[in-house]
Amino acid sequence: MILGGISMITMLAKIFIKNRPAKEQRQAYGTLCSIVGICLNVCLFAGKYFAGMLSGSVAITADAFNNLSDAGSSFITLAGFLYAGKTPDSEHPFGHGRFEYVSGFVVAIAILMMGFELLKTSFSKILHPEAVDTSLLAMGILVCSILVKIYMYCYNHYIGKKLDSDAMQATAMDSLSDTIATSVVLAAMIIMRLTSINVDGFGGLLVAIFILYAGIKAVKDTMDPLLGKAPDQTFVREIRAIVMSHPKVHGIHDLIVHDYGPGRRMITLHLEVPGDEDVFQLHDMIDHIERELDQKLGCEAVIHMDPIETNNAAIAQMQQQVEQKVLEIDRRITIHDFRLINCDTHTSIAFDAVIPYGMRIRPEDLKEKIENKLQEIEGNYQFMIHVDQSYVPVD
Structure with a gap:
């Protein structure tokens, strides 16, 4: 999965980036990965929303809108790379590169907001358990979503390290958080199907804690260069x-x-x-x-x-x-x-x-x-x- 994800991005890079000057390649890689992220998240939203309406699963429908918000985060990252690549002007003689840090910070805040929202929902489900849809169609959609999100984490993490981009690393962490969240939902569905025990709320609580931790780390990583961190x-x-x-x-x-x-x-x-x-x-x-x-x-x-x-x-x-x-x-x-x-x-x-x-x-x-x-x-x-x-x- 990791090699496949990286290979696809490498192939697209050879098509769209290979002839660009070295100074433009950073923006080109960031733009490519952000566009791929927008397309995949929109596809996940459409598939999950259809499956949610078809099966009547509120959990899948909510996860669908989570993917739609991820598409928005990828759009923010895309805007960050495009604006950061602008040439210096009279008002910004040192260029606009720090806007990439700003976009990464916004994505990190989005991760925190999702974590807090999931934390509230999980407490609500623990106090007031709801029936979980355990149809094979619902679980199949979740498995596909997990695989896609692992792929998105792989290429965002790889390109983020290649470019030394905090914004890309924040997006990768967002994909990893979604992977774990969806995996816990899937695990809860499997337990419910096999034992009839509803552990959805407790699983969501663990995921929320992980997402909040990842969000806090992403906020620190993107805020430090904005505040002026010490050089390496x-x-x-x-x-x-x-x-x-x-x-x-x-x-x-x-x-x-x-x-x-x-x-x-x-x-x-x-x-x-x-x-x-x-x-x-x-x-x-x-x-x-x-x-x-x-x-x-x-x-x-x-x-x-x-x-x-x-x-x-x-x-x-x-x-x-x-x-x-x-x-x-x-x-x-x-x-x-x-x-x-x-x-x-x-x-x-x-x-x-x-x-x-x-x-x-x-x-x-x-x-x-x-x-x-x-x-x-x-x-x-x-x-x-x-x-x-x-x-x-x-x-």
Whole structure:
């Protein structure tokens, strides 16, 4: 079933998508899968509605309208992919990619609503049991529905992973929820046919709990990128590996990843480079790094250059002392932009300290802790400390 579902979508993709440019294939795959979903759900609605009217089964008729709502969810996903694929305009210079997250969020809300509705219906059936239609026709329709929904889950899950699409994964989870829900209804019908015991309400309760869990997870998965979740740690490591592969780069800090939708990421970062190198050569290196990040990771980069002293033994020794004191506060704290300013009456030491990712402390509190710790260093020093916040996970 899994291979068959994937094979059909692959065959359709070869017909409708094969000649499209790489940048358009994401939208094309999303559009294709959404249209297939709409067609299949409409067919399921028509078949179940006919069987429900023919057999007088309220359960099958209700399940038919559930498939009609699934067709609406597929339409929302389709609209999300079409709108997300629009080119940037004057009002949205970074494109419309985040609309795909919005459509996935709407589908996730629809899953939650279905779960709550099924929860209410299940409690009602437990308190007031209703007769369940156990005809072979009704069970045959449910078996066909289960097979179709498994197929829909397979191709939505496969393409969702291929495109890294939360909207497609939410649709896949919706299909899986429908599969389990219909399976429980079928199981209840079989038990009723064999034993005359009505367990329809209890089965529906278990399904409702599963659907609500799936809906909550889908809401989180689609809401996180809308709110601005932290970038994947693997992606951060890839950025660091590319940047630090250049011999004149001594450090990287203030890395921020901006997500404007799938395939639309922009990063900003600061590079520490030798202050005594030719500025034009450094500028050329940074241009090369920006192009390399775009080619290898598909993200636009804006890089700020921070010149540092690399051949001054006194500065290096003092920086080491300061770093040791700061690490006594927390081993994860880092410092950068270290400078010594020699004045007539004292020496000023200026640097930035970074609050580690996930560490809960106010900048002013960390600054006070560092100032108190640095008082242990002998000498007439004044410290100018700026505290930054890390926005990316680190190893």
